[in-house]
Amino acid sequence: MKHKQLIKIHIATTVIAALTIANFFTFSLIAEIIGDADFIKQVKTVILYCLPVLIIAMPLLALSGKRLAGKSINPLVLQKQKRMKFVAINGLLLISLAIYLYYHANFKTIDTTFFTVQGIELLLGAVNLSLIGLNIRAGLRLSYKKFK
Known part of the structure; x- marks a missing residue:
């Protein structure tokens, strides 16, 4: 696979994963605040039905990230890889x-x-969003260095 294609896959899966997790988190929080049982049931049902999106996006994100990282010893790359291990464990729990x-x-x-x-779940979701956000920031720094 060409490097540019791999970057596009990595960016797309990052956006899909981050937005999916953010939506799950936001709607769960709204449901908790509103406290309406029917709305909570709807939110939990939609989340369950949308889980396959995340189950597909996260491994693609991790695999494309590993391919892009190669054997890099760049501290930003190593930090991203370390955070992804925690994201994966949290993801399975979530x-x-x-x-x-x-x-x-x-x-x-x-x-x-x-x-x-x-x-x-909200706590673990906030942790994953934070870790993914840090990885996005590191990825932007890496791409800026590459194109500078």
Whole structure:
């Protein structure tokens, strides 16, 4: 695969992943603030149905990033790779939590357990958004150095 194509894939998957996570986070937070059970169920259902987008985007993001990084020892590249390990672990937890929250909202009651798990999901989602944001900033710095 050509380098320019790889960069385009990396940028596209980064945007898709970041926007998907940001939307999941935002709508979950809005649902919590509003507190309407039907809206919470709708949000959790939409998140569940949209999970495949993230499940496809994140590995493509990681793979394209690894290919672009190659054997680089650039500190920015090494930091990005280290952060992606945490993003991946958090991502697996977030997928599990999203499935659990969907099930709990739709087939059980929205209770203290639900809100506790929702709080954990929001915390992990904020961490992932922050880490991805730091990686985007590092990627922009790397591309600026490359084209300077």
